[in-house]
Amino acid sequence: xxxxxxxxxxxxxxxxxxxxxxxxxxxxxxxxxxxxxxxxxxxxxxxxxxxxxxxxxxxxxxxxxxxxxxxxxxxxxxxxxxxxxxxxxxxxxxxxxxxxxxxxxxxxxxxxxxxxxxxxxxxxxxxxxxxxxxxxxxxxxxxxxxxxxxxxxxxxxxxxxxxxxxxxxxxxxxxxxxxxxxxxxxxxxxxxxxxxxxxxxxxxxxxxxxxxxxxxxxxxxxxxxxxxxxxxxxxxxxxxxxxxxxxxxxxxxxxxxxxxxxxxxxxxxxxxxx
Ligand code: HEC
Ligand code: HEC
Numbered sequence: 001x002x003x004x005x006x007x008x009x010x011x012x013x014x015x016x017x018x019x020x021x022x023x024x025x026x027x028x029x030x031x032x033x034x035x036x037x038x039x040x041x042x043x044x045x046x047x048x049x050x051x052x053x054x055x056x057x058x059x060x061x062x063x064x065x066x067x068x069x070x071x072x073x074x075x076x077x078x079x080x081x082x083x084x085x086x087x088x089x090x091x092x093x094x095x096x097x098x099x100x101x102x103x104x105x106x107x108x109x110x111x112x113x114x115x116x117x118x119x120x121x122x123x124x125x126x127x128x129x130x131x132x133x134x135x136x137x138x139x140x141x142x143x144x145x146x147x148x149x150x151x152x153x154x155x156x157x158x159x160x161x162x163x164x165x166x167x168x169x170x171x172x173x174x175x176x177x178x179x180x181x182x183x184x185x186x187x188x189x190x191x192x193x194x195x196x197x198x199x200x201x202x203x204x205x206x207x208x209x210x211x212x213x214x215x216x217x218x219x220x221x222x223x224x225x226x227x228x229x230x231x232x233x234x235x236x237x238x239x240x241x242x243x244x245x246x247x248x249x250x251x252x253x254x255x256x257x258x259x260x261x262x263x264x265x266x267x268x269x270x271x272x273x274x
Contacts, residue, residue: 042086042124050125053118057099066129077103084198085132086123091194093119095187105178106201136193139213143189143221154222157215165203170226175202185227189220 055064061078063069068080078100081088092098096110114122123135146154159168165181167173172183179201184192196216199205206216 042120042127046121046124047128048125049118050121050123050128053114053122054125057113058122061100066126081126081129083130083132084126086127086135087133087194088198088200089123089126090119090135091191091198091200093122094194095191097200106180109182133197136190136197136213136216140193140216141189141220143217143224146218146221150218151221151225154215154218154220155225157211157219158222161206162219170223184223187223189224192220192223193217 054062054066058066058078061069062081063078066081069077071077089098092107093114094112096112097107099113100107101110112119126132127134162170165173165175166184170184172181174180181203184195187195193216195203196206196211196219197208208216
């Protein structure tokens, strides 16, 4: 007992306790603290490599420091990318929209020009310019164990928030100004999550504060279910819905019958007798 108490009074004892406390608190903090949005596993090498790629492939439109380039008429040649985050770059480059080939109202989806490593580097560079949404992880995209209820919930959300632009089966649709909401029939889970997080073009941003990652993964699960739906042959009719399809049947079907009746009336046997 005496031995212990003398040791406890060692001049360094207090310091050691303090140090241990700090280590414990620090450890707990790193374990429990929420991940900051830019805490991708991106290294300074990634950022530097991304900067080099950016100068060659993107700076002509977005500016050397990605601050955007204004045209003489005041419009943007390429918008500022400060604060758009890694998610926006991963989406735009990963779906081949960027680098944009020529000036157009909307960058079309095409085969990506950069591989996964280069895309990560470009994303790291842009993320280093200002805080923005990170590339979504499994919290959004892991849909393997979704229950039918969760998928139905996702479907509910999809019908209220997405079908106005993307159509009820995700086939896409036209928008004002020569723009369009593309089909989402063949989009990966990660890119769906990124589209919701970053809101490209006129698509609204569905931020995590309003729609939790869990909700987002439900929507993704529903869209994936739509994508997997087999086609049973025949004309799909574009999934335009009962009203449009009914109207189509009415006009083409009944219209055809009316034309046939008129033809019979004009060419029938009685007409010839006259
Ligand atoms: C020919 C010009 C041009 C080139 C080259 C180009 N961009 Fe773009 N970029 C644009 C325009 C215009 C827009 C806005 C229109 C749109 O989003 O479709 C845009 C939008 C973006 C956005 C979306 C910004 C947001 O607010 O979400 C990102 C991210 C982006 N570009 C990244 C890149 C990267 C990375 C490269 C190089 C690999 C690149 N761009 C090359 C013209 C260009
Ligand atoms: C106001 C119209 C609008 C609404 C509402 C909307 N989107 Fe979009 N969406 C767009 C437009 C426009 C684009 C194309 C952006 C581009 O080309 O840069 C797009 C692009 C996408 C893409 C990328 C497709 C591709 O080809 O890579 C996905 C995925 C997507 N939207 C999913 C959704 C989901 C899920 C919802 C509902 C939560 C939704 N959108 C709601 C207009 C909309």
